[in-house]
Amino acid sequence: MNLYQQLVQQKIKTMTPEELVSYSHDYDIPLTVEQAKKILHIARTNKINVFDPQERKKWVKELAKITSPQIAKKANELFLTFIHKK
Secondary structure, X not given: OOHHHHHHHHHHHHOOHHHHHHHHHHOOXXXXXXXXXXXXXXXXXXXXXXXXXXXXXXXXXXXXXXXXXXXXXXXXHHHHHHHHHO
C-alpha cells in the first residue's frame, strides 16, 4: 500500500460521523448522521481497501444496504475519481 492509500485509509478510520456528513454534502451525496455512524462502524471494524476493485465492490454493496443504491453508486464514482487522481 502506498502513502496515498495509507493516508486515505487513516482518514476513513479517524473521521467523525459529522465530518463524513459534511464531506458527503460537499459532493452532493446525502447522508444522515445515523447512516454516517453505520458506515464508519463498518469501516473501522473491517479491513476495507477502496483501492482494490473487489473490496470496493463489497464496500459499495454494504453502502447500498445502509443508504440506497443511488447513494452507493455516487460514492463509488467519488472513490474512482480520487483513486484516478493519484
